[in-house]
Amino acid sequence: MGIIEKIKEIEAEMARTQKNKATEYHLGQLKAKIAKLRTQLLEPPKGSSGAGEGFEVTKFGHGRVALIGFPSVGKSTLLTMLTGTHSEAASYEFTTLTCIPGIIHYNDTKIQLLDLPGIIEGASEGKGRGRQVIAVSKSSDIVLMILDGSKSEGHRQILTKELEAVGLRLNKKPPQIYFKKKKTGGISFNKTLALTHVDEKLCYQILHEYKIHNAEVLFREDATVDDLIDVIEGNRKYMKCVYVYNKIDVVGIDDVDKLARQPNSVVISCNMKAGSTLYLPFTLNLDRLLAKMWEEMGLVRVYTKPQGQQPDFSDPVVLSADRGGCTVEDFCNHIHRSLVKDVKYVLVWGTSARHYPQHCGLSHFLHDEDVVQIVKKKEKDDGGGRGRFKSHSTAPARISDREKKAPLKT
Numbered sequence: 001m002g003i004i005e006k007i008k009e010i011e012a013e014m015a016r017t018q019k020n021k022a023t024e025y026h027l028g029q030l031k032a033k034i035a036k037l038r039t040q041l042l043e044p045p046k047g048s049s050g051a052g053e054g055f056e057v058t059k060f061g062h063g064r065v066a067l068i069g070f071p072s073v074g075k076s077t078l079l080t081m082l083t084g085t086h087s088e089a090a091s092y093e094f095t096t097l098t099c100i101p102g103i104i105h106y107n108d109t110k111i112q113l114l115d116l117p118g119i120i121e122g123a124s125e126g127k128g129r130g131r132q133v134i135a136v137s138k139s140s141d142i143v144l145m146i147l148d149g150s151k152s153e154g155h156r157q158i159l160t161k162e163l164e165a166v167g168l169r170l171n172k173k174p175p176q177i178y179f180k181k182k183k184t185g186g187i188s189f190n191k192t193l194a195l196t197h198v199d200e201k202l203c204y205q206i207l208h209e210y211k212i213h214n215a216e217v218l219f220r221e222d223a224t225v226d227d228l229i230d231v232i233e234g235n236r237k238y239m240k241c242v243y244v245y246n247k248i249d250v251v252g253i254d255d256v257d258k259l260a261r262q263p264n265s266v267v268i269s270c271n272m273k274a275g276s277t278l279y280l281p282f283t284l285n286l287d288r289l290l291a292k293m294w295e296e297m298g299l300v301r302v303y304t305k306p307q308g309q310q311p312d313f314s315d316p317v318v319l320s321a322d323r324g325g326c327t328v329e330d331f332c333n334h335i336h337r338s339l340v341k342d343v344k345y346v347l348v349w350g351t352s353a354r355h356y357p358q359h360c361g362l363s364h365f366l367h368d369e370d371v372v373q374i375v376k377k378k379e380k381d382d383g384g385g386r387g388r389f390k391s392h393s394t395a396p397a398r399i400s401d402r403e404k405k406a407p408l409k410t
């Protein structure tokens with residue numbers, strides 16, 4: 001029997017089993033069995049990287065965003081609108097068959113946008129190009145789930161289920177469960193609060209299913225069996241997702257209003273122009289979509305200021321909490337690996353600074369649009385610069401666009 005048939009059989013058994021106190025241990029074991037089989041299903045064939053032909057796109061820019069959705073929801077049209085890269089769009093399904101990359105230039109950064117083939121129900125089991133699409137999505141920083149605003153809300157649930165089945169957790173935080181396998185000592189089960197979904201016996205049974213007999217488990221939240229399985233599997237990817245409802249030009253205003261009020265959702269129309277030109281911000285709500293995407297990516301632009309000179313506002317160092325971190329040390333490493341050991345302190349202007357400029361050490365967390373001047377061990381700082389960056393208590397919280405455009409000499 002193949003893996004998919006085995007999963008189907010266990011799912012059928014779960015559906016037949018009544019949910020009550022007496023069956024919860026058995027259901028927990030079945031869930032663990034399914035999770036193990038799904039992991040096997042995801043293992044790429046020997047000698048392949050998992051992405052597959054036409055899907056191995058080199059990473060480029062400061063972040064990567066994947067477009068995921070059913071066929072014909074407007075993914076290719078959106079890629080063309082946002083990046084200017086042509087991706088075949090047509091009224092028939094499955095126009096896109098590989099991964100088409102484009103670049104969005106936004107807020108002084110370059111963001112790689114990937115148009116992917118439409119996925120269908122059963123993608124997690126390998127239907128269509130589901131496996132390749134999911135492998136590429138896992139390599140991106142955030143996912144834009146493109147939905148047809150005129151179709152049923154059920155599509156969002158189906159796609160979320162498909163992605164959950166392959167270990168993608170959208171807009172969720174990793175469970176607060178400490179888990180460590182050991183060589184000896186049996187299983188130590190601990191909790192910092194009362195648990196309502198899992199007890200010691202159930203935890204032992206799940207671990208037993210994974211043939212784990214020595215481990216330390218500490219629940220720091222009232223987690224579920226699924227959370228425990230996720231932690232044991234250890235291969236889950238927690239990603240941010242923005243739900244993008246396209247084609248709102250064919251939806252009534254009340255429905256548009258309802259869709260727009262859902263969490264993490266943006267409504268757009270690639271066909272409807274709010275202005276007279278094809279220029280990006282005039283296409284209905286694409287500017288809102290870009291702003292939301294930017295917010296979710298959490299990129300931090302840091303501008304460098306050489307001693308005695310103007311900050312360089314043309315080319316920021318782009319940091320990200322998910323990719324390497326946002327401290328002064330991360331910033332220095334970004335410029336050059338050997339820089340950290342020469343740094344005496346840095347001067348920081350911007351929202352992360354309590355006063356302008358603030359003398360900071362390597363562990364200081366930088367904010368978006370901060371300006372940083374590095375003072376090396378044998379260098380003297382210029383006292384925080386003269387003119388607009390001089391320390392004063394009523395300094396603007398953020399370096400404004402006007403200041404960036406017309407900097408004064410220091």
Ligand SMILES: Nc1nc2c(ncn2[C@@H]2O[C@H](COP(=O)(O)OP(=O)(O)OP(=O)(O)O)[C@@H](O)[C@H]2O)c(=O)[nH]1
Pocket residue numbers: 069070071072073074075076077078088089090091092093094095096097116117118246247248249250268269270271272
């Ligand atoms: N009414 C309306 N139609 C749209 C909109 N955006 C795209 N379309 C149309 O929807 C159809 C499908 O668009 P595509 O961009 O090819 O969709 P896709 O999701 O890339 O499709 P696949 O390649 O099959 O996955 C095309 O005929 C587009 O013109 C929109 O905002 N409103």
